[in-house]
Amino acid sequence: MLVKLQWLGLGNNNLRGSIPLEIGNMTELQIIYLHNNYLEGQLPGTISHLVKLQDLYVNGNQLGGQIFPDLGNSTFLRWVHIAYNNFSGMFPSSICIGRALTTVSAGYNGFTGIHHQTFQNCTTLQSVDFTANNIVAELRDCFSEHPRQLTTIAFSQNQLYGKLLTNGGEDFLCNRTNLFFVDLSNNALHGDLSKCLWDLQNLRFMDLSSNSFSGVVPFSRTCQANLKCLLLANNHFRGTFPLGLKKCINLITLDLGGNNFSGRIPSWLSMSLPDLNFLRLSSNMFDGIIPHKILQFRQLQVLDLSKNKLTGPIPNDFRNFTGMSQEQKNRDLIYSNQYIQVEIHIVWKNVDHVYNLKIAAVVGIDLSGNSLTLEIPNGLTTLSRLRYLNLSGNHLSGCIPEDIGNMVLLESLDLSRNQLSGKIPPSLAALESISVLNFSSNGLSGRIPTGSQLQTLVDPSIYSNNPGLCGFPLKDCVNLSTSTQTETSLDEDREALLLYCFVAAGFIFGFWLYWGIFLFRCESWRYSFYQYVDNMQGKVTKKVYSCISRFQVKGPEL
Template identity: 65%
Template structure:
């Protein structure tokens, strides 16, 4: 039969389609077999991968965690947080030439990343993060993934170096290798990743210097090398990164002078260079674009700040230069630069001058937004301006260890936000700041090492009102450095956590209101002139961990309720006039150092010498009386013997009766006087 030309054309097309479909079906079958083969090597995969079965391989695209293209090939495999337990050894990468996304985030994979990963040449996204037992090195074959745009390998147990072949992945835009224990130096080939927008290599063991080639990545927006062992100076080529927004270089060993163009990017909003060895003047160009919001430069060796450094920092929220060697006038450091400043930390420097030149000035920062102010351990002087206490958002203020003088000018009210106040080790005088009793949200109060005087105020106003049982208490973690000891704890207890009023001239009795602050953990009233007794209900402070009442004039007994201090771990009651028995409890018995009770002549009991009981005292007095009677008896016997001896001798020495009578009379008189004396 002769076929019509049209029929012949259709027949030919059908044959061609059948011929083409055969290898496609074979390839899809191979993909299904590879997936099932890998599934069989995994423990506990039946639950999440139950649909993976060769019995329904024709519906591969309906399997869980699988996505396909129009031809039915696997293009995506996303198994996130499914507790897969096994290796990648039986994952046949060559079976998936069309795979574009492989995501195995947060599972229980172990073993190594197979070298065959380089066969996934169509990959665009690869994420094997949060598999902490995956070990070994990053295979060099990873450089074959030239279409890869996103590579995320975070929180793995890898070791070895970052291979130089990383530079071949020229399509990369995101590279995050956080906390994978990489060693060695950053390869110079990393500069070939000119499309990279995010480079995260922090929390590793990288050494060497930051390569100059880093400046080639002009599209870079985020750079993070924190927590490594990088050293040397910052390369000047960093100034080429004109799109850089966030730079994290903290906790390395970088040093030397920073280049002047550090802030060359007009988009720069975050600079974190804490805990390095940088020195010299801080670069004045840091705010050239006006976008900077967070500047963290603590624990370095910077020696100065240009007066105009923060002139354009109109969006600055956070500034920290803690623990540097900055010598400057305080007001030259920040000036009228910020309208939104929230955190200002310049402690442990050599700042001088006063906060305000006179009371007519206003505080330099926009104090309506200031949350955290730390100027401690400097050489600041003068008096404190009253406007400090009118900041409506202030939560933390530390002005301790300076040379401030005068009276603390508290206003009539205390802002509800104020939770931490440290004014210790200055030269403040006057009476105890009575306005503090209105600060109901204080967590720590440190006024030690000043010259506050007068009587001690009532603290009952600092106690929070009781909440109903229906209210949900706010829980937060508090970090406190208390007398050079670092404390961290989670609390849901309202009220003060710590009070330090040591080294002042406070007098009279300890106020009973202190025992109503049930959330207090640290109390130091040492080195004052407090008198009277320890409050009877001090045992109510069940959370109290540290108590120092030493070097006062306290008298009386330690109250029995003292045994109720279930959390006490640091105690000092020395150098007072306390007496009586030391209370005992399981917790107090752990405080074995006797010096905590020293210089209290009337105290006894553990860990000092045992107290003498009344029964023992009576028995001792009886024994002493008996000993005295025996002594008198022996004395009389001895005296009688002596007198008798002299009488006997007198018979022979005085033959005249007149002399003998006179001698006997003298002996009788002598005996009478001796007996009277005894």
Template identity: 40%
Template structure:
């Protein structure tokens, strides 16, 4: 019986227990089924092999009577409101192949009885309230997928994971695991996905020589990792997703990244301490969809070679335009390995990287200088571009209108000058714009999508700008005249202000020079007062005459 993906509501009917030859029962993704699992089902469904009630509103604890389902191999209780501890009785289901208890409110530890599940290959306990250390008995099972994220597991990462020859997916993210990343993790022969993000891992990432690796996704973000860009990554030739953000990595971004990691689609290094220039070899990543180097100490110019992204998905959108996140849907383990967090339009978004329509570049909060390469704006399918909080100068390239699909554009907090190119009004999908805190001048372009962006803060702190939505009118309809007048007036005010400051500073400085000289050197003081006395005597003699 498969009633999944409908809009069923109410409680699960006990009368279904009469179907005593039930082998497969699926009512997942109805979202409104409530109550608990009827106890009659455990007694009569002795032939049940698959049970899936994922993503509903079921309550209560996991009944101990579940051991009566002796031949069950797939048990999916994901996304409900179950409470209590993970039942030790689950360890006595001899045929269990896949167990998914994720996204509930389960507490306690992982039962040691799980060591009896000699056929278990998929274990998902993520997003619960589990705690304690991860037991080593898991290494005795034929596991291929281990998902324990979003709990309160502590201790250090166990080397026992390295003893799982068939392990493909390891997700320990969003826990309290500490210590160093075990070097043997990079040598698990079959692992393709490894997520250790949002823990307390520290020290440098080291490993012995990697002979062969299937890894295509590595997430080490939001830990306390130190040292240079991990050299072990150089050997991961199949890597498509790399996130090192939110650590304390330092040094330069290596030039070998373009040749050694040529299959990268997502590169996220934000919020570290990388310095030096952006290596032009990054542009060799011909499949790149997302480049995030924000919040580092990078210097130099934006590489003109970024124009090479013209031959990538950034200029060849193959799917229909969609402004919202895309999510992979799977009947069992959902989107476990396909998500990436992106700061977009000032908010955090989560996107699927497999069918990701989101493409963009974020170089914000660095020390980049020079002009914005006009070639960069030929990336027609880019969805967001953030170059804010740098030292970029020169004019905004006139071909900015080529960013046909851009939705978020942030060039604020730079030293950009000149007018805003009229072609910016061609950006039909633009919903977030920030050009504030620059040296721009002239009339603000209008028309099309720009009409909806009526927040004056978008253009604030540009002394030479005028027009809607600012309250500064353009005189005589002439944008250039108004802009120059505004700029001249601003410069004149600054010059006047600096003159006042100079006079005051000179007066105070001069006073303290004289006062200090007379106070600390007695010879100068006696000489000064002698001169004063002599002048007084001469004045008195003249008065007597």
């Protein structure tokens, strides 16, 4: 046994099996790197014998069960990385007994609780990540008044409850002025927000989405320049667009979707927030027109105004939307360490999609579920970097732009439930990346374009409720030119037959009339002869009309 070993570095290998109990005999160990392997079983309790341990990295394995309570016996323990395992039960209360702990990364496990004294004496603690566990607790019980020096708090996807703002006006977050990254999304927190949030000088990322926060987003005359990302989606906020955001001039990502905001979308957005990369205002009650000045964004790559009460036309001048028409350099959207997943949700290909802010941006526009009118602007077709476009559920009319094929990267296009008319442009066949398409419930007509990628879209429902459409995957089109020529030819044949019949009848009548004068000199005979000729003419005429009628009935069937 290597009893004098101080550094054990076996991370990023394919190690399997369990961590041996004998590791506790290596009493000089200071660093343990066993991350990203296939280790299973429990974390051995003998690790508590390692009184000189500083860094413990066992994240990214298959370890499980409860952690031995005396894990933090070392007075030197600084970094504990145990994320992405199957640990359960209460998080060990003695983790910070040495008062040297700075970082705890325990996300994506099954911890059910944190003792209220666990971090009581952690005056050095800076980063805590318990993302995606099953912790049921009041947020304030997870921390005492200390540590105020926290920079990162990540408790997304748990079952935290309580308020940020106490009845006495004290705010849980605002007391921690060093905060850099806050993610409390997907919990059961409620109550109002305090305007002191805008005064946190170091705050760069804040996600409070998918809770039960309510009230009006507080107004403040200041907003610190470091704030890059603000996510308040899926709560119960009300009122007009938060005026305080006008001061957050360095925002890159803003998500206010799924609330009860109302009133107009302010025209100052593109001027006051010029660096916005992601803007989501969907599922609110915003009304009025889409302001033309919103098209002044140069960095914007995702615009989601869906499911509101917007009216009027879609603005047409997209020349400044270079974020959607030109390839962009990767921007620094990493808000904290590599183990924290920064995610927001968009509707991508008609399903909810988790959008990772650390990965290359998805470029798209969603204006569906409003009351927008007039034609689809041709300017949209200049946005060649678009990967999805959703204009469904509006009152758009006119034709689909002829140059829609210019959006060569388009993967999802939904124009359903409008009043569009005319033909589907042939340029649609140029969309070689298209995998989701919906033109249903419009007034489109003519032949559906064909193309290599379009032939893979075999579901006829994507063209349904367009009575004039034909072609794959609907029924074949009738050749209208051939049908017209056939009908013209039949009409000419009918006219010729009618002429021939009347000529024949006239000839027969004239022949008998002429010879009857010479053959029948007796007046009574001649009168009888003429009467006979008249009867014969009537019968011949009836036969002619009968023949023509039968020809007209059978003619279209030929």
